[in-house]
Amino acid sequence: MRRWMGRIGHFSRKLWRFFGDMRLAVILFIAVAVFSLLGTFFPQQPPELAADAAASAGWWAAVQARYGPLSRFYAALGLFTLHDAVLLKFLLIGLLLNAAVCTANRLPALRRALVSPQVVQPEAFFSVLEHNAQVSIPSRQQAVNALTNILRRHRYRLLWREGDEVVALHASRNHIGALGTQITHWSLTLLVVSLVWVCPLAWREEITLGPGQTRALRHRPTVQVRAERLVIERLPDGVPRQYRAPVTVLADGIATTQEVWLNQPLVVQEIGYYLASYGPALRVAATDATGRRLQMVAGNGSPDEEAILLFQEEGAFREVSIPPLKVSLQVSYTSGEGSGGLSTVSVRPVREGRVGPAVSKRVVAGEALVWEGIALTFIPTDYVVLLAVYDPSFATVILSALGLMVGLMLSFYLPHQRLWARVTPDSRLLLAGMAEGDWLGFDRHFARLVAIIKEETAHGGA
Amino acid sequence: MEALEGLLLGLSALALLAGVVASILLARRRERWAWVSTFAVGISLVALLGGLVERGLWGGYWPLASPYEFALVCVGTLLLAYLAMIGQSGSRTVGAALLLLALMVMGYARLGIPAVAQMVRPLPPALDSLWLQLHAGTSAMAYGAFGAAAVAGLLYLMRGWLSKWTALPSSEALEELGQWGVTLGFPWMTLAMITGAIWAQVTWGTYWNWEPKEILALVTWLIYLLYLHARVVRGWRGRPLAVLAVLGVVLAVVNYFWAGSLARWAGLEVLRVY
Numbered sequence: 001m002r003r004w005m006g007r008i009g010h011f012s013r014k015l016w017r018f019f020g021d022m023r024l025a026v027i028l029f030i031a032v033a034v035f036s037l038l039g040t041f042f043p044q045q046p047p048e049l050a051a052d053a054a055a056s057a058g059w060w061a062a063v064q065a066r067y068g069p070l071s072r073f074y075a076a077l078g079l080f081t082l083h084d085a086v087l088l089k090f091l092l093i094g095l096l097l098n099a100a101v102c103t104a105n106r107l108p109a110l111r112r113a114l115v116s117p118q119v120v121q122p123e124a125f126f127s128v129l130e131h132n133a134q135v136s137i138p139s140r141q142q143a144v145n146a147l148t149n150i151l152r153r154h155r156y157r158l159l160w161r162e163g164d165e166v167v168a169l170h171a172s173r174n175h176i177g178a179l180g181t182q183i184t185h186w187s188l189t190l191l192v193v194s195l196v197w198v199c200p201l202a203w204r205e206e207i208t209l210g211p212g213q214t215r216a217l218r219h220r221p222t223v224q225v226r227a228e229r230l231v232i233e234r235l236p237d238g239v240p241r242q243y244r245a246p247v248t249v250l251a252d253g254i255a256t257t258q259e260v261w262l263n264q265p266l267v268v269q270e271i272g273y274y275l276a277s278y279g280p281a282l283r284v285a286a287t288d289a290t291g292r293r294l295q296m297v298a299g300n301g302s303p304d305e306e307a308i309l310l311f312q313e314e315g316a317f318r319e320v321s322i323p324p325l326k327v328s329l330q331v332s333y334t335s336g337e338g339s340g341g342l343s344t345v346s347v348r349p350v351r352e353g354r355v356g357p358a359v360s361k362r363v364v365a366g367e368a369l370v371w372e373g374i375a376l377t378f379i380p381t382d383y384v385v386l387l388a389v390y391d392p393s394f395a396t397v398i399l400s401a402l403g404l405m406v407g408l409m410l411s412f413y414l415p416h417q418r419l420w421a422r423v424t425p426d427s428r429l430l431l432a433g434m435a436e437g438d439w440l441g442f443d444r445h446f447a448r449l450v451a452i453i454k455e456e457t458a459h460g461g462a
Numbered sequence: 463m464e465a466l467e468g469l470l471l472g473l474s475a476l477a478l479l480a481g482v483v484a485s486i487l488l489a490r491r492r493e494r495w496a497w498v499s500t501f502a503v504g505i506s507l508v509a510l511l512g513g514l515v516e517r518g519l520w521g522g523y524w525p526l527a528s529p530y531e532f533a534l535v536c537v538g539t540l541l542l543a544y545l546a547m548i549g550q551s552g553s554r555t556v557g558a559a560l561l562l563l564a565l566m567v568m569g570y571a572r573l574g575i576p577a578v579a580q581m582v583r584p585l586p587p588a589l590d591s592l593w594l595q596l597h598a599g600t601s602a603m604a605y606g607a608f609g610a611a612a613v614a615g616l617l618y619l620m621r622g623w624l625s626k627w628t629a630l631p632s633s634e635a636l637e638e639l640g641q642w643g644v645t646l647g648f649p650w651m652t653l654a655m656i657t658g659a660i661w662a663q664v665t666w667g668t669y670w671n672w673e674p675k676e677i678l679a680l681v682t683w684l685i686y687l688l689y690l691h692a693r694v695v696r697g698w699r700g701r702p703l704a705v706l707a708v709l710g711v712v713l714a715v716v717n718y719f720w721a722g723s724l725a726r727w728a729g730l731e732v733l734r735v736y
């Protein structure tokens with residue numbers, strides 16, 4: 001048992017040392033960079049396709065057509081789905097453990113530096129530190145007074161130790177800066193945790209809605225979404241200025257309505273609804289010879305006096321049935337936008353499975369196309385594609401990124417600085433100093449301090 | 463209004479040219495040119511700022527959205543980095559090289575970008591976001607500082623050859639300038655990544671799409687991260703750090719010019735680039 005415990009202890013110490021090695025961090029930084037760079041050469045599968053088998057299959061077929069037999073190999077490496085690639089997660093978890101262990105390793109030294117720094121240092125210490133100086137002093141007391149005055153003026157916190165032989169000083173400032181590296185690295189840890197563990201909880205789905213249509217979310221069937229007509233604001237030269245559509249979300253019996261436009265999603269119960277795209281649609285109504293509106297059914301919708309047909313692909317036929325007449329109509333529509341302003345509708349009747357000859361017409365909103373005594377009216381409109389996104393990692397990712405920022409600013413702009421002084425019995429004042437992270441301005445600061453100390457000790461330490 | 467903007471930007475370019483000439487003379491130890499180069503850079507910066515403000519007022523948006531505007535703002539941050547660097551180290555040779563870089567960017571923006579792409583245009587809906595402006599502004603700040611680091615790095619790498627032509631600062635001084643630029647730019651770049659992520663989230667519902675532009679920015683950020691760590695923790699000095707500083711800016715330039723072409727070259731546009 002004891003041997004086992006010993007082995008486990010030995011193994012965990014080895015593991016700790018492995019993850020506490022900065023060389024590993026350098027390798028991992030390079031590995032993440034190289035793997036990500038590879039990703040610039042491969043198309044990334046849109047995450048919202050994951051919920052749509054047909055769209056995924058189409059996407060995959062296009063990938064296979066391009067990459068041939070190597071597609072599977074690339075896919076296994078995760079190069080088409082970097083956001084979900086096992087190898088990248090592996091590297092990120094390595095980085096996470098690496099950062100956590102390195103940072104934890106530094107905690108005791110940090111605590112010592114802040115709470116109980118070593119004040120008395122041997123003479124040799126003063127020549128080891130890069131920034132050091134030696135000043136001759138007229139008297140011990142005068143040196144102590146001068147140092148106290150000067151360093152207090154420079155906002156240093158002082159700790160003196162007086163012995164019979166020597167007087168020693170530890171002075172430090174920007175204590176908060178000492179926490180910078182810790183804050184940066186723990187924020188990084190939180191960032192990786194969010195990316196690896198919280199991200200997989202996220203989902204996204206596209207919802208295509210004609211004006212006034214309502215659908216339930218696939219991921220949350222109790223939530224209903226409805227969109228009204230899309231409005232495209234245009235500049236005088238016809239270029240779109242903004243797209244807007246009023247969207248209503250019905251969740252838990254509460255309806256929330258808001259106009260959604262690009263850069264302005266609607267957020268209800270942590271689900272964001274974004275305007276993703278739009279396309280041509282037709283509102284179709286049928287009237288018989290007596291002027292009576294006929295019931296129609298589009299797709300697997302319910303019978304209504306009006307049907308809305310969405311045309312995701314140019315020239316494709318959509319089917320609408322008119323149950324009272326036992327007939328279906330296949331309708332194709334070319335919107336005016338892409339064809340010089342001419343909108344064309346083409347209708348093919350289907351009776352008992354047999355497709356009849358097509359009737360085509362340029363449509364003007366509301367104008368009727370008469371077919372076998374039935375007046376069909378078409379009103380061009382647009383459908384909208386909303387992207388519903390649930391992503392609990394966003395908040396933690398941004399929070400940890402801000403933590404990273406705060407830590408960086410502390411490390412770079414308020415670096416923890418420490419000075420040691422030793423007044424020797426033979427009237428020498430030894431000085432040495434260092435700054436967190438080898439801060440650039442420190443040599444100048446140290447040189448300035450030494451110059452002031454030399455001057456004031458020479459003049460009696462005012 | 464466009465005439466005023468053109469006038470101010472033209473003045474800025476001329477002043478910058480004068481600054482470059484003065485600083486090259488200065489780098490050849492003609493001290494009396496010192497004030498001319500700083501004065502010319504000051505004029506260039508003020509005129510550039512004036513031109514951009516005029517453009518912003520005319521277009522009704524912060525002039526940070528198009529590649530042309532971004533290049534001009536980068537000229538501004540390179541000039542700011544020059545002034546800060548002169549205050550920091552007084553190295554005139556590095557200053558001359560940095561001004562030359564700023565002049566090249568200015569030349570590209572004014573002469574290399576077609577006139578139609580220079581015109582003030584209302585922003586397309588996806589770009590009409592405060593987050594994009596913050597993202598572009600913070601990126602430009604980072605690139606200004608990284609530009610200074612890269613110039614110092616390049617001079618470091620070429621110092622053997624260059625010292626035949628001109629007096630160069632010591633290797634240590636060049637290294638210190640490189641580190642100064644990276645330390646100054648890194649927090650800005652981090653902020654640029656954060657604001658970019660928020661912009662993408664607000665506009666497309668994803669804060670990270672793994673698209674070529676984003677990946678190249680991430681790799682650039684990782685290079686500077688490597689720089690900072692390798693220096694402090696692994697004690698790297700000199701050549702490898704200079705190479706990293708130059709590589710960071712090369713990647714930023716690749717990102718600016720070729721991220722789209724890279725996608726096309728890799729055949730990604732057929733499959734919808736994300």
Ligand code: HEM
Pocket residue numbers: 020021022025095096098099100102103181184185188404408411436437438687690691694695
């Ligand atoms: C992407 C993630 C990381 C970021 C953003 C980051 C950031 C930083 C920064 C800004 C510094 C201070 C540099 C200076 O003072 O000039 C630093 C120092 C350091 N980092 Fe990291 N780091 C990251 C990952 C890591 C990892 C994975 C390790 C683990 C090996 C690590 C270990 C260290 C150590 C030991 C220091 C020295 C601290 C000091 O001397 O005060 N870092 N890091």
